[in-house]
Amino acid sequence: MSLQFISVEKRIHDSIIFSSFNLSIHPGQGVAIYSSVNVREQLMGLLLGDTTPSSGEVKIVGDQYTECKQSLGFLFLDNGLYERLTIEEMINFTKRLYSSTLSVDEVIGIVQLRSKRKMKIKKLSYSESKRVQLACLLVQNPDVYIFEEADQNLDLESKRIFLTVLQELKKKEKGALVLTGNMESAVTVADQIFRLDENGLHAIHTHDMSEEQPTIDETITLEESIQPVRFEKIPTKVNDKIVLFDPTEIDYIESSEGQSFLHIKGESFPANFTLNELEGRLLPFGFFRCHRSYIVNLQKVREVITWTRNSYSLVLDDKEKSTIPLSKTKMAELKEMLGL
Amino acid sequence: MIVSMKRMNAILMKDFKDFSRNLYVSTVLILPIGLAALYGRTGVNSIESQFMLINLAFVMIATFIQCCLIAEEKEKNTLRGLMLSPASTAEILGGKSLLTFILTMFVVVVTAYLSDYRPANISVIFTAFFLSTFFYIALGTLLGLFSKSVLEASIIVMPVFAIFSLGSFLPMIIDQYPILKIGMYLPNVQLIELATKVEAGAGFVDVLLELFIILAWTIFIFLLTRIIYQKKMVD
The missing domain is CATH 3.40.50.300 (P-loop containing nucleotide triphosphate hydrolases)
Structure with missing residues (x-):
């Protein structure tokens, strides 16, 4: 039965x-x-x-x-x-x-x-x-x-x-x-x-x-992080702990006053890398540098809003429906990527 | 619907063991018996006071214990387990009522004996006791369905306790407050009227009206319990 x-x-x-x-x-x-x-x-x-x-x-x-x-x-x-x-x-x-x-x-x-x-x-x-x-x-x-x-x-x-x-x-x-x-x-x-x-x-x-498996709680020491496989996680610092995130979890990354912040499910975590370094690491995962101080996970983008001929915004598919700016030069690049 | 005696018996045995170890509830048995012994010794033996004790025994045992048994099943989440088992509703409630029924009959007889009540016609009085027990058990089941815990059960039973046991003195003040005439049709008052008639030498035929009123009450509460049960269990 x-x-x-x-x-x-x-x-x-x-x-x-x-x-x-x-x-x-x-x-x-x-x-x-x-x-x-x-x-x-x-x-x-x-x-x-x-x-x-x-x-x-x-x-x-x-x-x-x-x-x-x-x-x-x-x-x-x-x-x-x-x-x-x-x-x-x-x-x-x-x-x-x-x-x-x-x-x-x-x-x-x-x-x-x-x-x-x-x-x-x-x-x-x-x-x-x-x-x-x-x-x-x-x-x-x-x-x-x-x-x-x-x-x-x-x-x-x-x-x-x-x-x-x-x-x-x-x-x-x-x-x-x-x-x-x-x-x-x-x-x-x-x-x-x-x-x-x-x-x-x-x-x-x-x-x-x-x-x-969600890895938010996963904290590892430096010795353990030496792995033979390709390592793709992005470390962030929370108090004294190092927390690792899967690239796919990240909604977008913002840089403010020289510090880059990962935004994940409405929370932000300071990252140890600069925006340029992160861009290099995350490009293979479908991330896109949409603005001088923003990198976005393209998987999470729901809408592209055109305010005027020169100003655009991206609306994400997360809980807050965050909007992040898209610069004019990057818009052309994005269109190319989308095949428009 | 075939009622399985085996399952009903299993529930009865379980409830008996559970009940005998539950001192909060089982000590209630002593109350009517103790009071009856006291009243009997002090020589207060008008039929009203004897029946106040008997009605007290009915409320305390049949209604209160039945109410507690059901409320506790709900409180401890065990009723769900019973309902998921092959036992039907009739078997579950039957098994529970059986325990209360045996206890009530026992306590009522002892109470009557200790308070020096010697009915002139035992078979009539027993029929009336029998019917009343069903009424009070059904009432206890009904209240049990409304209460979520034993604590709630012991409070919800208070008004019932007041009406049905102290209500035995109702006929004494009825002349001052004519509106209380409605109260004369309560099963406990009817039971006293019946007993008074029996003492005057009445047989079955003379007390049919009283028996019928008690029976009507019993049927009414049974049906009400059934409806409420179905409503509560569907939610």
Whole structure:
């Protein structure tokens, strides 16, 4: 049995939460969807049947989704356990509720809580109670497992147990869908990773992950920066740290009072190079020196505005819709580049 | 819809274990029993005061505990898990009500016994108790649907507590305030009227009106609960 999303799209009022995508999760497959919290909540709503997609449908192959919600098993972010029951009683209760045939003892063994089986759930640590939740899910024995931020805030031990369980599920030909906002988590748990946002679903290939991953927080020391591969990142200084940016992240570069500033997502970072040096390094990435004190990432330019015969502006496709000046001589050059 | 006894029983057992370890709620059981013992010993045994205690037992056990059980499921996010399970709504609410039902019957009987209430016609009184229990449980479920936490539940139950247990003295002041006549149709007051008639030697046929009014209340609250449940769960 497999879970399928068929051109599912969700809009709330006028804004698109995620645009139409197709995805199917087959038995034995582990799929992760990396997304923002909004998208995750909407996806959960769809899977639970609380909301309906704006278009398309979610279904379990062969049947209409609503008829067989029992074949989906959820591991929610908030654990929803009866905290006054002991671990054993909680799992036993789930077993009886789902008329399951799996052995409680075995399941407690899988999540490695044998020594604590008589303990009340409220006395357990967060990670342990998460493991109890996982045990309850295992007892339900659904065909497709849905994990909501499965390994968030877990200790190392529990993460390891969780990953082992996922491997076991794959062997048992169960499907798994992991919804997460953490790329690291997505990479470790699933074989197939997708990013879902308002532009739709994009596959992320694990081998070229380094390009996909945001590098804003990545600070490295000088020794590490000696790499045999061609090095393309632009260093900037933030306080005492050196932060590296991908050229493609940069919206534009501005020079002011002899210092050049990289503008990225509405924030500016002082760069260590002069505008001329940066122009040389960034030319291969589709950057363009549009003004004596500006370099723009042409990928991000949305409009060219002609104010008068001699004054032009470029409007970028970023959040603030920044406008940057385009000088007259450079306009001719740009036209040439655009093939006009 | 086939109701699975196995699942209902699982919910009942779970609730029983959970309830017995929840001292905040389970100590409520002692209140009507303790008061009844006190009243019984001091020799206050007019039918009004006996029924004030019995009505108190109904509100405290059936309504308050049911309300808390449901509110806690909501507070701790466990209701969602139950609803996603194969158990149907009838099984979930049935399992919960079963626990409250057993507790209520037990406490009401003990309260009646300790307050020296010896009904002249046990079968009539039991039928009335039976119907009243359903009414108060349905009322508790309704209030439980409105409250988001146990704290809220214990406050929301206060007005109900005032109306249905202290309301037993309503007939005494009715002559001064004719507008309170409407209050005479409340199920708790009807229960007292029924009991008074029974003491005067009435049988089933003589109290049909009272039984019917209590039944009507029960059905009304059941339907209301059903509607509110569907509304709340769709949101």
